[in-house]
Amino acid sequence: MGFLRLLQAVLLAAAAAAAARAPAARAWGEEGHYMTCKIAEGFLTGEASAAVKGLLPEWAVGELAAACSWPDAVRRQMPWSGSLHFADTPGDCKFSYARDCHGTKGEKDMCVVGGINNYTAALQDSSSPYNRTESLLFLSHFLGDIHQPMHCGRTADLGGNTIVVTWYNTTKTNLHKVWNVNVIETAMNRFYKDDMSTMVNAIKHNLTNEWCREENQWAACYTPTTTCADKYAEESAELSCPAYVGADHGSNLEDEYFFKALPVVQKRIAQGGVRLAAILNRIFSGKNDDRIQSS
């Protein structure tokens, strides 16, 4: 990824300045990223957990989840990183790396799949010139982004950003934000006492019950021609198509849409967490997880 490499000097300077303070923006939204990374923390080996803690900025106080929104907070300071948060498609419910992984001006590899591959490779290579703290935070954040279906939505509406809708007749929002923030906040409010750890525990409970049979296959993905990240983007692109149904520009979304979206949101957060942990375990404990190697 030559383009990223060229920007490394800019990146390091900006990151050094930005890493000095905690992110302020609430931007998945902040909750989605927090939960994805919190779930990942629970699946890390002791060795990987220690390595992750060693790389975290001081302000994260040893908690990966606390730092997972950092790439959103510094997006304006690092405009080149903007296209690494998503991988939009023409709207055919499919993701194709060759066709879809590029920046807004066609820069090759500048999409969320390229970002995940790049920062995974950077962390795996101890001689890589990339800043390791920053590589960890980008990788952890992008694992969240790639699982949010509207981050692999249609290019024409910027992944739902230009589709303005109302949420329960009260909040003016857009379809991208509905998936980033509104569904999660409504769920927290209705079912989880506005408490993120209660929602994280509910998702963890599903992992050991409803999803327990499929969960051990989530991290299995390598094929001779694609990487894991290709598969995650393909899944999101497929999930984005039904997400557009019943959500036209100007519409009002409420229970019917919310109850259709919530199980998808919860499962994607769980998958993002489990897969992030598998990647970090592979990088930091040299553990070649059988689940990743198989199939």
Ligand SMILES: [Zn+2]
């Ligand atoms: Zn993002």
